[in-house]
Amino acid sequence: MIFFETSRLKIRQWKDSDLDELVLLNSDKDVMKYFSSTLSKDDTEKYFLKIKNNLNNNGFGFYAVEFKKDNKFIGFIGFSEVDFIVDFRPCIEIGWRFKKSVWGQGIAIETAKGCLKYAKNNLKLTEIYSFTSILNIKSENVMKRIGMKKIKEFYHPKINKSDILTKHVLYKINI
Numbered sequence: 001m002i003f004f005e006t007s008r009l010k011i012r013q014w015k016d017s018d019l020d021e022l023v024l025l026n027s028d029k030d031v032m033k034y035f036s037s038t039l040s041k042d043d044t045e046k047y048f049l050k051i052k053n054n055l056n057n058n059g060f061g062f063y064a065v066e067f068k069k070d071n072k073f074i075g076f077i078g079f080s081e082v083d084f085i086v087d088f089r090p091c092i093e094i095g096w097r098f099k100k101s102v103w104g105q106g107i108a109i110e111t112a113k114g115c116l117k118y119a120k121n122n123l124k125l126t127e128i129y130s131f132t133s134i135l136n137i138k139s140e141n142v143m144k145r146i147g148m149k150k151i152k153e154f155y156h157p158k159i160n161k162s163d164i165l166t167k168h169v170l171y172k173i174n175i
Helices: 018-027 041-058 107-121 137-145
Strands: 002-005 009-012 062-067 073-081 092-098 127-133 149-155 167-174
Touching: 002 107, 009 073, 009 107, 018 041, 018 073, 018 092, 041 062, 041 073, 062 107, 073 107, 092 107, 107 137, 127 137, 137 167
Parallel strands: 092 127
Antiparallel strands: 002 009, 009 062, 062 073, 073 092, 127 167, 149 167
């Protein structure tokens, strides 16, 4: 199932064949630089099942992304419910993760804009949040470029306060 398309991309349901590519994506140290760690194959398999279950149970979640020209999986984008205790919860966040080979091509911006439109028109969501480590300037710039506004900085409750990744920026957009 294709959820929506952009000029270059298909944003679609996951296929079992995506798992191997997801394992590579989640084990890439550069891709996972602003996460506490890379994910093992076992952890990625569990994550893959969680993503698929969330899509089936919630009607939204993280969607697989592929190029139209060759149908190659390049990453994912989509929505999740924030599941940790913070003062801005309950809320839905938009997040993304793409292969290094497509960085700098505007893929995150293109798909994020499409996701926001899809969320408004099909999911009837009215506001979306996003957050990342204050060190992740590239993702923060995507948030700005898709029209999100910075709300505040906060310490991520799932990351040890001594970890350099603990301080995050929080963005929001009303759609």
